[in-house]
Each structure stands twice: as structure tokens, then as C-alpha cells.
Amino acid sequence: QVQLVESGGGVVQPGRSLRLSCAASGFTFSNYAIHWVRQAPGKGLEWVAVISYDGRNQYYSDSVKGRFTISRDNSNNTLYLQMNSLRGEDTAVYHCARPHGTTTIWNWFDSWGQGTLVTVSS
Amino acid sequence: SYVLTQPPSVSVAPGKTARISCGANNIGSKSVHWYQQKPGQAPVVVMYYDSDRPSGIPERFSGSNSGNMATLTISRVEAGDEADYYCQLWDSSSDRVVFGGGTKLTVL
Numbered sequence: 024q025v026q027l028v029e030s031g032g033g034v035v036q037p038g039r040s041l042r043l044s045c046a047a048s049g050f051t052f053s054n055y056a057i058h059w060v061r062q063a064p065g066k067g068l069e070w071v072a073v074i075s076y077d078g079r080n081q082y083y084s085d086s087v088k089g090r091f092t093i094s095r096d097n098s099n100n101t102l103y104l105q106m107n108s109l110r111g112e113d114t115a116v117y118h119c120a121r122p123h124g125t126t127t128i129w130n131w132f133d134s135w136g137q138g139t140l141v142t143v144s145s
Numbered sequence: 146s147y148v149l150t151q152p153p154s155v156s157v158a159p160g161k162t163a164r165i166s167c168g169a170n171n172i173g174s175k176s177v178h179w180y181q182q183k184p185g186q187a188p189v190v191v192m193y194y195d196s197d198r199p200s201g202i203p204e205r206f207s208g209s210n211s212g213n214m215a216t217l218t219i220s221r222v223e224a225g226d227e228a229d230y231y232c233q234l235w236d237s238s239s240d241r242v243v244f245g246g247g248t249k250l251t252v253l
Contacts, residue, residue: 058242068180068188068231070242082240085146118187129235129242131178131194135187 025049025134027057027119032139035109043139045102045119053077053097054125058132059104061115071117072104076126086112109143116140147236149245156251157222165248167215167232175234177215179208182229182247191230192217219250227252 031043045057059071072083072093081093092105102119116138122130150168157163167177177195180188191202195210205220219226232245 060242060244067229067247068182068233068244070244073242084241123193129237129240131190131233132180132188133190133199135189137187 025121027121027134027136029117029119029136029139032117032141034142034144036145037110037143039109040105040107041109041141043104043106043117043141045104045136047100047102047119047121050121051125052095052100055121056126056128057095057102058120058122059093059102059117060120060132060135061113061117062138063112063115066115069115073122073128074102075128080128082128106141109141111143114141114143146239146241147234147243149232149234149243151230151232151245151248153246154249154251156253157219158253159224160221163219163222163226163250165217165219165230165232165250167217167245168213170213172213172215172234173211175210175237177208177210178233179217180231180233181226182231183227188231222250222252224252226250 026048028046035041056075058073074081074093090108094103118138119136120132121134123133179192181191182188192208196208207218229247231247
């Protein structure tokens with residue numbers, strides 16, 4: 024079955040960096056775009072970024088553009104999110120999510136990981 | 146940027162009908178998806194492309210989208226339906242995914 028497992032979260036000081044990973048299994052990773060979606064404690068869902076199936080295209084929310092970089096390693100079935108210049112408002116659970124259908128970027132999410140918590144605090 | 150507006154909370158008695166709205170300018174021209182999220186769990190899609198129900202989602206769940214409002218309707222509400230519900234779409238003008246603020250459904 025489809026599995027997405029995030030890792031790399033933790034406590035980090037403002038201004039520092041952190042890299043999240045999302046390990047995929049149960050499907051042909053290289054055929055799917057993958058998104059990052061975050062959820063601040065007690066708050067709603069917020070889309071962060073997406074990368075196309077082949078890694079050629081990336082899109083970001085305005086709140087992270089220029090600070091975060093999404094990338095992927097199709098040979099290792101892993102998605103990454105490099106987060107630089109972290110701020111308190113980046114504190115959230117970060118989920119990776121797969122859109123329904125191969126190669127398509129913009130579709131409903133049919134699979135989600137459980138998420139990894141990032142806490143930005145001094 | 147495109148903004149989706151949901152009521153923060155909806156309360157309904159068991160067996161009654163809950164309607165959760167998602168408002169935005171001309172949302173009827175876009176495809177809206179709905180997710181259910183229970184505490185400590187990842188979201189699960191309950192409706193896609195406005196009114197398509199994934200396998201495993203009860204027929205009690207239905208959706209509609211027209212004009213400036215999309216609606217998720219849950220008939221014969223059960224205690225197990227208590228959760229947060231989010232609408233979502235793709236804003237093609239900016240190539241962004243947009244989520245509504247979420248609605249907490251309380252079963253009285």
C-alpha cells in the first residue's frame with residue numbers, strides 16, 4: 024500500500040536551517056508529483072510547495088518562497104524540503120501528500136504522511 | 146490571492162443533516178475537494194471534483210458547487226463524523242493550492 028513517512032523534524036532556533044525528508048513506498052515514486060502541506064498547532068492546513076514527478080518544476084507558497092527549497096531523489100524514492108531562515112511562524116507539522124494520478128501536479132490528495140513536527144524557538 | 150472562506154464551526158444533532166460551506170468568488174468555475182481530519186490523524190479526502198465520492202466514503206456524504214459557494218453535505222450525521230473539514234482547490238491563476246480555513250463539525 025502507499026506509504027509516505029516524513030522525518031527530520033525537531034526544535035530549531037530562528038534563523039537556522041532544517042531539512043525534512045519524506046520516504047515513499049508502495050508506488051512508483053518517479054511517476055508522481057509530491058506536495059508539502061503544513062499545519063501549525065491548533066490551526067488549519069497550509070500548502071507549502073510541490074515538485075513535479077521529474078523534478079523539473081517546483082512551485083511555492085508566498086510564505087516560504089525564497090527560503091524553502093523542495094527537491095527529490097527518484098533513485099531513492101525520497102522527497103526533501105530544505106528550510107532556511109526559519110521563523111516562529113514556520114512552526115508546524117509538515118506532511119507530504121501525493122496528488123491523485125500519475126504525472127499530474129494539481130489534483131486532490133489521495134495519500135498523506137502522518138507528518139513531522141518542526142518547532143522554531145529560541 | 147484566492148481565499149476560501151469556511152465557517153469555523155458547525156453543530157448538528159445525530160441523525161440530522163450538516164452542511165459545510167466553502168465560499169469564494171466564482172468558485173463554481175473551479176473543482177473543489179474536501180478533506181476530513183480527526184485529531185492526531187492525517188487528512189482524508191471525502192469528496193473530490195465537487196461531488197465525486199471516493200471508495201469507502203459513505204453515501205451520506207455529498208457535495209455541490211455553484212456560483213460563489215461549494216457545499217459538503219453530510220446526511221444522517223453520526224458521532225464518528227465529528228472532525229475538522231477542509232475545502233481545497235487549485236488556483237490556476239497563480240499555480241497554488243488553496244485550503245479553506247477549516248470547519249469543526251460537532252455532533253451534539
